[in-house]
Amino acid sequence: AQSVTQLDSHVSVSEGTPVLLRCNYSSSYSPSLFWYVQHPNKGLQLLLKYTSAATLVKGINGFEAEFKKSETSFHLTKPSAHMSDAAEYFCVVSDDDYKLSFGAGTTVTVRA
């Protein structure tokens, strides 16, 4: 069975400082992992995905994530936060299946 734990429900950063969103997963197989972002009143947008290729994955808008099998983690980072990064972020796992399992989400606030 697959599951995801997002370790922080809220993260607040200053504009221009790094962002770290933490995610741990549980999976019986070699999983596929995703990060989605949801801006207010918008649909979920795929930021990046890991599907058993390179462990460091680069996504859109300067985000990247590193798959660490030994730690069962898939943390999302960005070197310098922008005001437009304020949103809710979801870590998602899939066991070679169409059923995506979502974490509870991390709300990011960016201070000017």
Add this chain to the structure above:
Amino acid sequence: NAGVMQNPRHLVRRRGQEARLRCSPMKGHSHVYWYRQLPEEGLKFMVYLQKENIIDESGMPKERFSAEFPKEGPSILRIQQVVRGDSAAYFCASSPVGLAGRFSYEQYFGPGTRLTVT
């Protein structure tokens, strides 16, 4: 190319009424998925449909909930005799056909319908 469309965006129903949620997938996508997000929780898979076929409804409550994806028109998630516990955000996603006609890992999500049952 318009994204996944869902309507209505907000729906208020009294207990016992019916709720109908609509989802139009992205152009060219033939796979549709419905997810439900309860307050303070992540999205949970409900059902996977292809045109005129329910492929997997293992996440759907056994009673009062049904889904369809007809040959023409949007996919519909129908909730009969709604109760307060049905209040949630319902998200639809679509994907193109993947390798060998299977699903694709990339699911494109709509903005969701927020259902409130009073």
